[in-house]
Amino acid sequence: MNKKLLKQLVLISYKNGDLDNETVSRIADKLGRAELKQYIKSLKNAEKLRNVYIESPFGMQNDIMKELKDIFPDQKIIDKNNPALLVGTRITHNDDIFEMNLKNSLDTIIENIENYD
Amino acid sequence: MEILKNFGFEPILFVAQIVNFVIIYLVLKKYLYQPILKLLKDRKQTIALGLKQAEESAKLLEDTVKKEEKVLKEAQEKAKKLIDEAKAQSTEILRLSEEETKKKVDTMLSEARNQIKYETGIAEKRLESNITKLAVSLLEKSLTGLFGEKEQTVIMKNAIKKIKKVD
DSSP states (O other): OOHHHHHHHHHEEEETTOOOHHHHHHHEEEEHHHHHHHHHHHHHHHHHHEEEEEHHHSOOOHHHHHHHHHSTTEEEEEEEEOOOOOOOEEEEETEEEEEHHHHHHHHEEEEEEEHOO | HHHHTTOOOOOHHHHHHHHHHHHHHHHHHHIHHHHHHHHHHHHHHHHHHHHHHHHHHHHHHHHHHHHHHHHHHHEEEEEEHHHHHHHHHHHHHHHHHHHHHHHHHHHHHHHHHHHHHHHHHHHHHHHHHHHHHHHHHHHHHHTTOOOHHHHHHHHOOOOOOOOHOOO
């Protein structure tokens, strides 16, 4: 399976910006083992590109959500509750991670102390 | 002459006796005395030779004893010298061995000290790390619930500002 075909398959797997289960199932049934692996990998990459994960210990407020949508206009924003962050947020988009939370600050302190000679 | 006759002296018998005596003397001299004398002379020579040999043996023995004493003395001196040399060598070997052992011990001690230092460093670092983790864990537990939505909103707004700057 070439890259172009794979790209087309990934494109048609989405309906209204979301993955269409029915389409994905139909495509998956017709693919062999190796092709299926490639297809799943491509879907995961597409999901990573389309989705922005916002983690926070509290629920996201509407005005903040609106601002985030303005920053990531074509992406789907997925709000995840993560009390381990204590306070602050972790924003993951594709391979980029933006950390601004107390947990990360404390982890950085530990790392710095461990690496300090 | 009368007196001689009175004693029974007969001149003819006397001459005959003298002749007999001479004959016996000559016979004895030839066949008895000479071999005996020769035997005696030989015996004397043998004894003299024996004595001479005994003297020589005694002298030889004396010389041998002297020589033995000399050889023993020399051997003792040599042995003493050898013992002295051996003692000196053993002392030197002992000294060198002690020096080498001391060096080895010093090296081992130094290595052990370095190892202890290294391991102590690692242990200290591990302890430090564990203490830090413990402190942070305690901090995390004590901070849970301390922050509310108000602080969260402030941080989120700051985060958005930062992201906007980056973009």
